[in-house]
Amino acid sequence: MIFPLRFRPLEVKGTLFANDAGDFFVGHEPFLDRYATGRLTPSDRLFLERYGHAAASEDDLFYLSFLRRIAARHATHGPLRYVILVPTLRCNLACTYCQVSRVAENSPGFDWEEDTVAAVLRYLDNLTTDHIKVEFQGGEPLLRLDLLKRIYAFCERRFKTAEFVVCTNLQVLGPEERSFFARPNVFISTSLDGDALTHRKNRTRNAEMTAAFFENLRSLIETVGVDKVSALPTIDYADPPDIDALIAAFSQFGLRSIYLRPVNYHGFARKAHGYARDSIEQWNGYYFAFLERLIEHNFTEPDSFYEEYYFKLCLSRVLRAGHDTHVDLRNPNWLAQDYIVIDYDGTLYPTDEARMMTRGGQIDLSIGNVQSGLDEPKVALLNRHAFNNFHEDCIHCPYQPYCGTDLVDDLSRYGRIDVNKLETWFCRRHMAIFDRIFSYIYSDDAKIRFSLLRWAGLPRGSTAMGIRYDDTASP
Amino acid sequence: MGQDISKSACLVKIHEVSDLFVPYVSAAITRLKYLHKGIDFSFDGGVIWAAGVPETQCASLRSDVAHALYREKILQDSAPLRQAIYTKLLGK
Numbered sequence: 001m002i003f004p005l006r007f008r009p010l011e012v013k014g015t016l017f018a019n020d021a022g023d024f025f026v027g028h029e030p031f032l033d034r035y036a037t038g039r040l041t042p043s044d045r046l047f048l049e050r051y052g053h054a055a056a057s058e059d060d061l062f063y064l065s066f067l068r069r070i071a072a073r074h075a076t077h078g079p080l081r082y083v084i085l086v087p088t089l090r091c092n093l094a095c096t097y098c099q100v101s102r103v104a105e106n107s108p109g110f111d112w113e114e115d116t117v118a119a120v121l122r123y124l125d126n127l128t129t130d131h132i133k134v135e136f137q138g139g140e141p142l143l144r145l146d147l148l149k150r151i152y153a154f155c156e157r158r159f160k161t162a163e164f165v166v167c168t169n170l171q172v173l174g175p176e177e178r179s180f181f182a183r184p185n186v187f188i189s190t191s192l193d194g195d196a197l198t199h200r201k202n203r204t205r206n207a208e209m210t211a212a213f214f215e216n217l218r219s220l221i222e223t224v225g226v227d228k229v230s231a232l233p234t235i236d237y238a239d240p241p242d243i244d245a246l247i248a249a250f251s252q253f254g255l256r257s258i259y260l261r262p263v264n265y266h267g268f269a270r271k272a273h274g275y276a277r278d279s280i281e282q283w284n285g286y287y288f289a290f291l292e293r294l295i296e297h298n299f300t301e302p303d304s305f306y307e308e309y310y311f312k313l314c315l316s317r318v319l320r321a322g323h324d325t326h327v328d329l330r331n332p333n334w335l336a337q338d339y340i341v342i343d344y345d346g347t348l349y350p351t352d353e354a355r356m357m358t359r360g361g362q363i364d365l366s367i368g369n370v371q372s373g374l375d376e377p378k379v380a381l382l383n384r385h386a387f388n389n390f391h392e393d394c395i396h397c398p399y400q401p402y403c404g405t406d407l408v409d410d411l412s413r414y415g416r417i418d419v420n421k422l423e424t425w426f427c428r429r430h431m432a433i434f435d436r437i438f439s440y441i442y443s444d445d446a447k448i449r450f451s452l453l454r455w456a457g458l459p460r461g462s463t464a465m466g467i468r469y470d471d472t473a474s475p
Numbered sequence: 476m477g478q479d480i481s482k483s484a485c486l487v488k489i490h491e492v493s494d495l496f497v498p499y500v501s502a503a504i505t506r507l508k509y510l511h512k513g514i515d516f517s518f519d520g521g522v523i524w525a526a527g528v529p530e531t532q533c534a535s536l537r538s539d540v541a542h543a544l545y546r547e548k549i550l551q552d553s554a555p556l557r558q559a560i561y562t563k564l565l566g567k
Contacts, residue, residue: 003560004553007545009538020557036545037495038552058559067564389561396546420509 002040002054003066006398007032010435013442014468020389021069022321022401023052025467026442047469073401075324075332081129082339084352085120087112087147089139089344093169095191095203097234097263102139111144116346119370121154123342130160135189137167137352139344142177149180165189171209173216181224188224190217192231194241194249202236217253226254234261237279237286243293251304258294259309260287265412265425266356277413280428288436298454299447305454312455314433317402318441319456319465327351329404329430332386336367336379346370350382353408363411382407385417393421399434441466489516489533490523490540497521499547507543511536 005017015032018024034040040048048054055063089110091102103110112120124132132155136148148166155162166181167189181188193199200210221229231253233246241249250258262283294306316323324330327339335350342348347366349355354365367382368375388394388405397403406426410417413425421427440448453462492500500523504516514536515526523540 001556004549004557006549007542009542020560032545036548058563067560070560071564395550422510 001056001063002035002045002048005035005053006396006400008398010438010442012439016398016438018398018401019053019066020073020401021052021066022073022318023069024318024398024438025051025469026438027469028471031469031471041471044471047471051467069321070401072321073331075330075334077334077338079129080127080336080338080340081131082133082135083124084135084137084339084341085141085151086137086139086341086343086355087141087144087151090143091138091140091169092143092171093140093203093209094205095234097202097236105140105143110139110344112147112344112346116344116370117147117150119346120151120342123370124151124154125158132159132161133163133165135165135167137341140169140171141166142168142172145176145180152180152183152186161185163187169203170213170216170220171204173220178220178223181220181228186228188220188229190229190231191234192217192249192253192255193233193235194246198241198245198249202234221253229253229255230257230259231255232259232261234263235283235286236263237283240286243290246290247293247297247306250306256305257307257309260290262287264353265409266353266360278425280425280432284429284432288432291436295447295451298451302450305451307455311433311437314402314430315437315452315455316457318434318437328406331388331401331404332383333405334386335382336374337383342370348374350379351408353412357408357412362415365408365411391421393427399430402434403430438466442468488522489525489528489537490544492518492521492523492544496544496548499544499551502547502551503540503543506547507540510543511539516540 003019003021005019007015007017009015009029010026014026014028016024016026017032031044034044045054049062052062052066052069055066057063089103090105090107091098092105094102094104134151134155136151141148148164152162152164155164162185164183164186165188166186170188170190180186191203193202196207196210196214199213200207204210204213217229217231231250233241233249235241247258250256265277291308291311294308298305313323313326313329317329327333336348340348340350341352341355343355346369347355347358348368348370349358349365350367354367357363358365365382366375367378385405385407388400388403391405394400394403407417409426410419410424422431440452443449443452450460452465453460456465458465496503500518504518504523507516508514513527517524517526525536525540528536
């Protein structure tokens with residue numbers, strides 16, 4: 001038996017074939033014709049058997065191996081072990097693309113009340129895991145450093161291992177904040193939108209605060225080390241930063257991993273950046289121009305080698321199973337199973353974007369409250385759409401094993417999830433990325449191969465990353 | 476209907492369907508209509524016809540139609556095997 005193959009013509013090099021386990025090869029149209037019409041030749045069958053696309057029976061090793069590879073392609077979830085905590089919605093910035101509908105720094109009533117803190121601690125205490133990761137979001141979480149310290153102290157006592165990420169704008173960095181960040185299991189995630197002018201335009205709105213941020217980021221990295229700090233640019237791609245200037249902005253801090261994020265269609269950005277709903281071509285244009293610049297840079301200046309985080313993630317998902325920790329790209333994308341968001345008022349959400357949508361009034365995606373517990377029927381309803389395997393569009397797509405689902409994004413942009421998948425932002429973004437990955441995998445360009453091998457974690461000099469089936473000799 | 480519509484300037488003979496693929500034509504056309512809004516596909520006289528196709532798109536549309544037939548046939552032919560695989564995976 002031949003395991004089902006999906007196919008997609010590539011722009012060059014032939015037609016890509018992939019099975020449900022993500023095993024792939026590039027062949028030609030005559031092979032496709034023979035496969036579809038049931039006229040495979042002995043050499044076709046030999047090739048398919050050799051590369052794991054066929055088995056003799058349901059109990060032979062090839063069949064069982066195929067089942068195992070399919071299983072490995074699916075994200076599994078253990079106990080809930082990742083919590084996003086929002087101790088305050090207040091913020092000392094008002095970024096143009098703010099996704100969370102933050103409130104002004106002095107607004108009352110937008111911090112955890114004492115009974116909410118107690119409920120959060122009880123919630124954490126009742127988790128079945130011994131290993132916890134806590135992400136502090138906001139607002140600006142450093143406005144309530146006292147609450148961060150209480151959570152930290154509790155988790156250190158309660159769990160065998162605990163890791164913390166503070167998502168902060170780094171506008172205020174005093175001795176107490178520095179001391180907190182110096183703890184070995186506390187990591188920092190901040191935003192760096194490019195050079196000072198770009199950062200100022202998008203975020204701080206004035207030179208003084210911009211200078212303070214750049215100085216705080218510099219001194220923090222000097223103190224705690226670059227490995228504890230990640231900085232992410234949000235790209236206003238209607239007016240994007242110069243690519244070289246963006247790379248230089250990261251270079252000055254020794255940051256080598258850049259995660260380009262488009263302005264999202266959430267929160268204030270729905271008004272301030274309304275173009276973000278449908279302008280995927282514009283985003284893809286900037287994204288791939290950036291990628292090409294990185295490839296050029298890496299080849300000419302290999303001592304300062306860069307990666308684009310999301311492209312590397314997608315590449316990893318193509319080449320290997322098990323890269324399922326990025327919750328925006330996995331299949332199945334179970335909601336409220338292994339991670340959850342607890343808002344400033346104790347409301348539970350399946351994702352941070354669901355929190356934004358609810359607060360923005362588009363749809364109520366809350367799934368309970370930390371005091372009263374989880375709304376299990378609502379979670380079950382959302383999780384009916386966790387899989388992409390049998391979606392009427394994805395079932396034909398060779399990229400299905402590498403891709404994921406994001407019903408919250410579909411709801412945000414289109415107000416529904418039953419739209420033509422191929423026309424959605426999510427699908428068009430990932431189709432373009434996977435198309436690009438396969439064009440790179442089958443490229444002979446030395447510059448492309450230089451970056452691709454390192455992004456894939458393969459040694460220099462590795463030969464073919466992708467199998468070709470040259471069936472031109474077949475009858 | 477087939478010969479009449481072929482005389483119309485906006486109707487294009489897209490694909491002659493071999494007997495092997497006839498059972499999959501209906502599903503393929505349903506999907507093609509969904510993927511190519513504004514183009515009206517029909518099947519008549521063993522041929523898939525399309526109305527409303529810009530001349531410049533005829534070549535790529537012929538390829539799309541052939542691939543739609545391939546995909547529907549592969550999907551339907553492999554459905555029992557796929558069902559068996561996922562049933563075994565789920566331990567049922």
